Amino acid sequence: MEKAWFKQALRKAGKTSNDLADAIGRDRAVVSRIMNGHQRITIDQAKVFAAQLGVPLDEILMRSGLADPPTAQVFKPGFADGDATPFVHKGPEDRATPTIAQALGARPGVDIWTIRSGALALMGYMPGDHMLVDTLQADRAAPGDVVVAQVYDNARGTAATLLRRFEPPVLVAASTAPEDRRVHVVDGNNVVIRGKVVASWRAA
Structure with a gap:
């Protein structure tokens, strides 16, 4: 989990951890565990993160460690x-x-x-x-x-x-x-x- 990248992406998008928690329908502690690498993000959570942060899903998958680059590639727009x-x-x-x-x-x-x-x-x-x-x-x-x-x-x-x-x-x-x-x-x-x-x- 690239914590620094996610924090920067949050700042760029003008979002907070609470915003992400609301978007995935969970409490802020879940987002905190994900961001700190203590809980693995799921595919559906990754899609919500991508939408909230305004970044491609494949980027979220790679930065979170959920998928290696070849696997993340299949989630790029156009696939x-x-x-x-x-x-x-x-x-x-x-x-x-x-x-x-x-x-x-x-x-x-x-x-x-x-x-x-x-x-x-x-x-x-x-x-x-x-x-x-x-x-x-x-x-x-x-x-x-x-x-x-x-x-x-x-x-x-x-x-x-x-x-x-x-x-x-x-x-x-x-x-x-x-x-x-x-x-x-x-x-x-x-x-x-x-x-x-x-x-x-x-x-x-």
Whole structure:
């Protein structure tokens, strides 16, 4: 955690730790622990910090130590969101989501994501559903696991996020949509598993 950088970013944005705490819906002590490196920032908190500080999300991810530069790169503006996106608290209707996530095992390294496509609709994963993605188990995905992966297009400098079932060495969809039928070979370079889905639920 680059504490000095975050303090400077707060000053530049004209914000305080209390402003960040209000924005993420937590008390100031949580922000203090994050800024001092005693608590790991989550993806959804990082997105709120980025919005509040007026800096790109990839910068927050790198400065907080949550992601190395290649991983943070996929969150740069212009990269496709794809099948799923990190959860962002948008208002009162989302108030229960973090509580449900905690009950299901959310912790540092296990983040809330929101499903955006029907790529796994035939397995019951529908757009708008939430899921917990364990990034610490990315390299331990087993056959049949549901995973979040990144597919890079180095020629265009873009990346797409996929929600797929892992059937080594490939990722497969469970959808009737023609655009989801392509099989992606996980090679650790152009196609990389970023996390394993460990729980999912449907918002009320």
